[in-house]
Amino acid sequence: MSSPAPDPTLFDKVVNLTKRRGFVFPSSEIYGGFRSTYDYGPIGVLLLRNVKDAWWRSMVQLRHDVLGLDAAILSPPAVWEASGHLANFTDPLVDCKHCNERFRLDKLDDPHTCPNCGEHDSFTEARNFNLMFKTHAGPVEGSGHDVFLRPETAQGMFTNFSNVLQTSRKKPPFGIAQVGKSFRNEITPGNFVFRTREFEQMEMEFFVPPAEAGEWYEYWKNERFQWYLDLGMPAESLRLREHEADELSHYSSGTADVEFLFPWGWDELEGIANRGDYDLNAHATASGEKLDYFDPQTNERYTPHVIEPAAGATRTMMAFLMAAYDEEEVRGETRTVLHLHPRLAPYKVAVLPLSKKPELTGPAQELLATLQPHFMCDYDETQNIGKRYRRQDELGTPLCITFDFESVDDHAVTVRDRDTMEQDRVPLDQIVDHVRTKLGL
Template sequence: MATDRSPDADASLFDTIVNLSKRRGFAFPSAEIYGGFRSTYDYGPVGVLLLRNVKEAWWRAMVQRRHDVVGLDAAVLSPPAVWEASGHLESFTDPLVDCRACGTRHRADKLEDPDRCPACGARDTFTEARQFNLMFSTQAGPVADAGATAYLRPETAQGMFVDFTQVMTTARKKPPFGIAQVGKTFRNEITPGNFVFRTREFEQMEMEFFVPPAEAQRWHEYWCAERLRWYVDLGMPVDKLRLRPHEPDELSHYSSATSDVEFLFPWGWDELEGIANRGDFDLSAHSKASGEKLDYFDQTTGERYTPHVVEPAAGVTRAAFAFLLAAYDTEEVRGETRVVLRLHPRLAPYKVAVLPLSKKVELTDPARQVFASLSDRFMVDYDETQAIGRRYRRQDELGTPLCVTYDFESVDDGAVTVRDRDTMEQVRVPIDELVTHVTDRLGL
């Protein structure tokens, strides 16, 4: 399905965030000194913290605060049998077309104009569409033969299905319950692009929620609402989010219902997360292929059944990108433009920045002690270079909620100035009360 364009989309914001990401160390092209490697990015000192915070916020909501979901970290490499049973070897494909005029390749279902090449503008030059498998294959072991073929997982889900019985037994759970996983996945995308939105290597946050068949629809509706609320709770504006049910012709072969949480990106509405009712397809397929039972016996009712599965699946980097877009703001302050990322405190790469007013040792030494006391509890930045105003602006662009300035008065009164990112208000706080003050202000 082509991207849903919207007159409210801000196309200029894309380049702004890409430039900010590189300049401030969120993300930049991988292997850039060698000319880069298409569709791969490295996440810098600030970006790696943002990604970690997105994952931790997801894990907190999906596992830590729930009694009915447990975690798993399954292997990245899998034998062909897993992907044959799941249907990926046969059907994990996208329609591929080539432009006869310029030689570029495109994903047919993402073309805005199916008769016009977006690269060269030529019309009626596409080849017939053919199915392209998105799986990355490799060789496991010292001999490269058919028996050594393995695949990099294109989703984390299959590990949770294959390990269903082991997890259910060892965790002492019964349906309805979920298995959650965060990890790297790999897809040989035909047309990666839009910065980190679509890449060939990325991280997923997926949860498989196993339920009695009769309860599947109710749980699908429940998880659609829960997952939409998660983004709102972390600061995304409601008017930039929507829940879009898939049309019948969009549904995967295993899905009876799927809805996407969509975000208004600079190019229009596009997917942040999918919530699918997968039925019993996966457990049944792996049970049949392996010969092992992947079902549940309810001792209370005497019923044996194969659970149905509701799957919320989100991309870590895609979510982080959307949070950056949603948080970006500018305002005039004393005749100058201030750029600020109004990230939720849980997502902000640094929660606090410690800034000695000068580089004189009588300020830097105690300021580092303040840093040490805060860094036991929070991720803290320390910066003693440039004028204090420039350092405030840098922290605003990084999304740091609070700045703590140790000045010459601090030597005498044992207090520091705490500046709020959003309001720029400053208050004086005793150093021995600082950790409590920051904790309360951030709500963490």
């Protein structure tokens, strides 16, 4: 079976939509912007939060064997020396001597030709470039005051292993999950919010008895792949790719990536890695603290192995947008719609009075107040109803509720479905239950 082809036109369509409808703005745009940094607007902040909430619901809320954590962003050098980041968290960097542009050598299609100016054999010798951001704590600069912005959220979960173990009374297998900001001084950020220097991660470290590591690795590969399918990503746009031996980190006995077919081709959404006992042993050695587990049933002491599913929240949000984007012909006009899963949709429901007349806007706002404790809602009384429907379609809002002149008399409203555009007449006293049933939440 042949693989589907990427759609290069989709990139510009989605980027334009995100700016026009308030999903994502270039950061500090009034000052000319700052490369590869973005602000999430009124709609984007809801979508990104929903992606993170859906991950947390699946990984923590619906499980009894995973606990949450929110570790600090700033860390001393000792943490990153123990983890290997100070020595090994590097990319090979080359400069073009003709146009002075910089590139990652391992990302060049042709290592002998500059993709910017086309000059041949113009690159400098490759040198390693550490991706971590370093800053200083306190008023005096110096090596004793160096701190780093974390390049990943994982290390805080390893350094808190004993704290969580002792306070939660869990025993392996169990996990620690975290959602938070990470920072990498990328040489070549790009593709909109896919690769940025400031981003959010959704990571979980699952600590298991060594003999069970292979079994849990297979489990988490399947579990994480299914999460994307359950939230509406089409199967043909996803794949689970096992790393070749030469791609594996020195401590990993297996790593697989959940990849999405972006407009530029297949690229990573999430990595699931069997990290062995490398991390706990490294921090135990460097800190002098024990990071192991004593099993009273077997009278055995061991260092747990770790299975790590690590996803990028921002790039996952982007993938859901691209998977949901659709253009279709409706009565001779093109309708742009985001078929977002209701759990991810920024607004679950929009309340739209048919006109601005007080006899409609007053009761419509009362209806809004009835719905807001249960769902994230939008309210719009500007432009004709058809244009308002189209706007909500572009926001991915699953349901629109129109309060019209008949509603004053029959105490019912019209509920329009985003995907089918079918309309139901629903009594006001049943509206909350109706919306909840339609959304399936």
